[in-house]
Amino acid sequence: MKRFKLIILIFLLPLMRAFSSDTLDVDIHGNIWAKFTQRLDSNLTPKSGFDIYRGFFIVNSKFKENWSGNLIADYKTTTPKLNSIDSQNGGSTAGLFRAYIQGTSILSKNDTVRFGLQPNHFLGELYKRFGTRWIAKMNVEEEGFLASHQAGVSYQYSGKKIKVGYQIHNSAATHSKNTSNGFGNALTVNYMLTEKVGLIFNDEFSTTVRQNVASLGLYLDSECLKVLITATNRKIKGLDGESGYGLKIKTKLSNKIGFFTRVLGGNNEYKTNLGSKYVVTLGPTYSIAKKLNTALVYEKRKALGTAKDEDTLSLAFAGNF
Secondary structure: HHHHHHHHHHHHHHHHHHHHOOOOOOEEEEEEEEEEEEEEOOOOOOOOEEEEEEEEEEEEEEEOOOEHHHHEEEEOOOOOOOOHHHHOOOOOOEEEEEEEEEEEEOOOEEEEEHHHHHHHHHHHHHHHHHHHOOEEEEOOHHHOOOOOOEEEEEEEEEEEOOOEEEEEEHHHHHHOOOOOHOOEEEEEEEEEOOOOEEEEEEEEEOOOOOEEEEEEEEEEEEEEEEEEEEEEEEEEEEOOOOEEEEEEEEEEEOOOOEEEEEEEEEHHHHHHHHHHHOOEEEEEEEEEEOOEEEEEEEEEOOOOOOOOOOEEEEEEEEOOO
């Protein structure tokens, strides 16, 4: 997987240079997501831990009027879930998260084409609107149904009320969460029912293992209240279907104070892979400064069978620099 990402980077850098002009515009910044977590059950170990959940070093460049590039190097702990604190017994990883060039107004004045390591259209649209990825994932990414980054080529057309995107990708080589995504393609349609209410659908088919993932999201995107309801079904040929649902609510109570809620659940196959009957994540958020946010997050993972429930309290931070 690392070798595949390196090949992408080696390919894209000279390509960006070939397109570049003498007035190359470059913006460099970064994000850090960190958390301190305490288990509320004193019988479970380790009882607490501190993680650099994610660290992004981001380079955006514009080298032609309608061509730009995006490069993100990523540092993260080995545990992908906010409530997990076992990473103190493990290690950390660093790698390439995104590396793509983007062209706009190629076939029409409202389209975008991308080449390289890039986000899925479904996840990219919703995370951009909600901005809560640093607190908790959506259900479709929690279990690796969709990849946050995958190598390929994509095209998206944006109309007044509708966005239609198509992507050919190979996420097996670039996304370690769930290699069964494999080589395939994805179609995403996002339609605005009203100015603030939208419906988004994504269908992703993998030719590697004959897997199909269908995801549907209904969202409200307003200044003081953001609500997202998602439903996903994954079907792999020869196996039982796995269906999950998710709810996210982000409330703005004042200029600095908000509240976040997430609920995950699904059928028996989804619960088995989730390792829980359901997951509830909630807590207040506070904006310390313009580029520094924090959240006090309680999470309950209802155990399967006779296992003990997992209850944790985390103090999470997200900083931009």
